Amino acid sequence: MNHSIEVPDLFGLLYGFRFRPGERGEEIDSTTALQWLRAPSDNGEFVWLHLNLAHAACERWMMANLDLPENFFESLREGSRSTRLEHVDAALLAVVNDVVFNFDMVSTDISTLWVCARSRLLVSARLQPLRSVDKLRSSVKSGERFRSPLELLIHLLRDQGDVLTGIVRETSISVDAIEDQLLASRLNDNRAVLGNKRRVLVRLQRLLALEPSSLTRLLNRPPGWLQDDDVQELREATEDFTLVISDLTALGERIKLLQEEIVAKLNEQSNRTLFTLTVVTVLALPINIIAGFFGMNVGGIPLANDAEGFWILVALVATFTALAGRWAFRKRSDY
Numbered sequence: 001m002n003h004s005i006e007v008p009d010l011f012g013l014l015y016g017f018r019f020r021p022g023e024r025g026e027e028i029d030s031t032t033a034l035q036w037l038r039a040p041s042d043n044g045e046f047v048w049l050h051l052n053l054a055h056a057a058c059e060r061w062m063m064a065n066l067d068l069p070e071n072f073f074e075s076l077r078e079g080s081r082s083t084r085l086e087h088v089d090a091a092l093l094a095v096v097n098d099v100v101f102n103f104d105m106v107s108t109d110i111s112t113l114w115v116c117a118r119s120r121l122l123v124s125a126r127l128q129p130l131r132s133v134d135k136l137r138s139s140v141k142s143g144e145r146f147r148s149p150l151e152l153l154i155h156l157l158r159d160q161g162d163v164l165t166g167i168v169r170e171t172s173i174s175v176d177a178i179e180d181q182l183l184a185s186r187l188n189d190n191r192a193v194l195g196n197k198r199r200v201l202v203r204l205q206r207l208l209a210l211e212p213s214s215l216t217r218l219l220n221r222p223p224g225w226l227q228d229d230d231v232q233e234l235r236e237a238t239e240d241f242t243l244v245i246s247d248l249t250a251l252g253e254r255i256k257l258l259q260e261e262i263v264a265k266l267n268e269q270s271n272r273t274l275f276t277l278t279v280v281t282v283l284a285l286p287i288n289i290i291a292g293f294f295g296m297n298v299g300g301i302p303l304a305n306d307a308e309g310f311w312i313l314v315a316l317v318a319t320f321t322a323l324a325g326r327w328a329f330r331k332r333s334d335y
Contacts, residue, residue: 012055017048017140024143034065040120046149048122048140050133053114058125066123069093072116076125083210085218085238092117092223094153097207098130098160099167110207115153119225122149124156132160150230157237161244164208168247171197175255182261191262194255201252209245210238279325286320 016033017025021044028036028047036047049066051058059076062068069089085094094115111128124133136156146152174197178190219238222231290313294301306312 011061012052012058013061014050014052015137016050018045019048019146020045021147022145024145025140027141030061037065037121046120046122048124048149048152050137051123051125053125053127062123062125066121067118068116068123072114072123076114083208085210085234087218087221087223090118090223090225092150092153092218092226096132096156096160098132099163099204110203113156115156117149117153120149122152131163132156135159135162148227148230150226150234154230154233154237157241160208161237161241164204164244164248167204168244168251171201171251175251175258179258182258182265191259194259194262198252198255198259201248201255205245205248205252210241279329282324282327283321285324287317290317290320 011030013030013033016028016030018028018032018036019025025048033047033049036045051062053059053076059073063073069091071088072091072093075093075095083095083097085092087093092115094113094117096113096115097110098113099110109128111126111130113124113126113130113133115125116123126133133156136152136159139155139159140146144155146155175194178194181190219231219235294313302309
């Protein structure tokens with residue numbers, strides 16, 4: 001995939017595209033976009049504008065030139081992080097959380113994309129570059145045709161699902177390797193790795209999952225300007241996205257089970273080590289006690305003048321050691 005650096009213009013427009021029926025998208029600048037907005041064509045054209053909210057003049061330019069609902073700007077100021085789709089004032093508003101784009105590695109940093117769709121206009125705004133938006137732009141530049149703004153939004157949701165699928169796949173490969181090590185009884189410092197992966201998956205699941213209530217209301221009462229094909233594709237795209245979120249949940253549960261298995265094995269190792277130390281201590285106890293008694297510098301030490309005294313003590317120590325060992329191993333069998 002070819003990636004080009006996004007360069008905002010004086011008003012924060014990163015890029016814009018004009019779509020004619022049956023034709024590929026044509027890239028436009030803010031001047032051309034304003035001309036089209038002031039005198040929109042009646043031949044079925046629509047426009048997609050993608051803006052950079054980090055630009056100081058971006059929000060003022062949108063308020064002055066784009067006919068967007070007040071709820072859109074309120075969600076920008078609130079910094080809402082809840083992923084949702086809803087119908088407001090003859091427009092479709094979407095708050096989409098996605099993985100921040102990174103050229104070198106898979107990033108798990110999350111950024112938010114705010115989207116407003118009307119029958120002839122799609123406006124998207126963000127603070128940081130996003131993977132799914134970059135994939136959508138590449139599709140447009142490669143010549144893919146789009147019939148409506150909602151189809152663009154549906155494509156965006158599918159691209160986001162593809163990004164999540166890639167993250168799930170890479171994480172699963174890593175978890176498989178850790179599971180193989182666990183089955184081979186090679187326990188490394190895997191609990192910290194698994195814990196980090198689980199935290200990332202839980203965070204992705206929490207921020208990227210669509211609000212069921214808002215989606216249900218939208219699909220049950222879609223705006224009048226939406227085409228039936230668009231509504232059906234939106235339903236399918238959200239179902240696919242829900243499956244990806246379910247995969248995230250399942251992978252998180254699998255990691256949790258692996259963590260519990262690792263903890264159980266580590267506890268088992270600790271128990272075996274403690275038992276070994278206990279047995280050694282118990283077996284050494286008789287000879288230590290007897291050596292302590294016979295090492296006292298006092299008179300009356302028994303067997304001091306007996307020619308067989310050494311062997312008598314050896315037999316005595318061996319007997320007590322055998323009794324102590326039998327007791328220790330019987331205790332182990334009780335558990």
